[in-house]
Amino acid sequence: MIALQETKEINTASIIDSVKSDYCGAIDVFIGTVRDNLVGKKVTKLFFEAYETMAVSELQKIADTVKEKFKADKVSIVHAVGDCEVGEIAVVIAVSTPHRKASFEACEYAIDTLKETVPIWKREYFEDGSHWVFSHP
Amino acid sequence: MKILLFGITKDIIGSSTLDYTVDQTDLTSESLLELLKEKYPELSKLRSIALAVNGEHANGTEVISDKDEVALIPPMSGG
Numbered sequence: 001m002i003a004l005q006e007t008k009e010i011n012t013a014s015i016i017d018s019v020k021s022d023y024c025g026a027i028d029v030f031i032g033t034v035r036d037n038l039v040g041k042k043v044t045k046l047f048f049e050a051y052e053t054m055a056v057s058e059l060q061k062i063a064d065t066v067k068e069k070f071k072a073d074k075v076s077i078v079h080a081v082g083d084c085e086v087g088e089i090a091v092v093i094a095v096s097t098p099h100r101k102a103s104f105e106a107c108e109y110a111i112d113t114l115k116e117t118v119p120i121w122k123r124e125y126f127e128d129g130s131h132w133v134f135s136h137p
Numbered sequence: 138m139k140i141l142l143f144g145i146t147k148d149i150i151g152s153s154t155l156d157y158t159v160d161q162t163d164l165t166s167e168s169l170l171e172l173l174k175e176k177y178p179e180l181s182k183l184r185s186i187a188l189a190v191n192g193e194h195a196n197g198t199e200v201i202s203d204k205d206e207v208a209l210i211p212p213m214s215g216g
Contacts, residue, residue: 120215
């Protein structure tokens with residue numbers, strides 16, 4: 001399952017179900033959630049904007065690479081779009097592999113690559129303003 | 138051609154798309170990006186700025202026509 005969804009629509013249990021595989025003994029799941037602070041500043045919410053068609057195709061590329069590189073059977077990645085309140089889910093990555101080590105490594109590879117290649121932008125809101133994350137050096 | 142804008146580039150240019158007419162036959166994505174940076178100097182102050190052409194990260198060599206879907210890609214921050 002590769003998808004962009006409103007955070008309230010993201011169903012972690014069904015994403016985990018989507019990678020179950022009879023020949024895999026491991027499922028690893030990474031869940032990114034909205035934390036309430038940035039270097040001591042209180043974050044009130046996030047807003048995610050995506051170049052949706054390209055974001056889906058870049059997520060699919062990550063899933064394809066994970067299958068090849070880590071011998072994963074199934075890979076699901078669901079990223080939030082729109083508003084995300086503190087504690088809500090920004091991203092879920094689930095990977096099934098025959099043995100556990102590969103599934104841990106695959107999740108780490110997937111989230112690290114997502115941050116580099118998937119056209120999604122995060123705006124952080126504070127009590128006194130907001131900014132697009134990483135925009136300026 | 139409408140150049141798609143996202144994130145901070147929308148704030149810089151003040152719109153969600155940018156009309157651009159390709160008036161040369163050998164315009165590469167690298168030259169187009171340079172032209173946009175000249176027109177909107179704030180783009181050069183970003184941590185990074187790049188183009189996507191037809192939904193793929195551009196490598197600078199793509200030749201752009203009015204039929205292509207072009208997007209400005211400021212620093213990504215998913216996850």
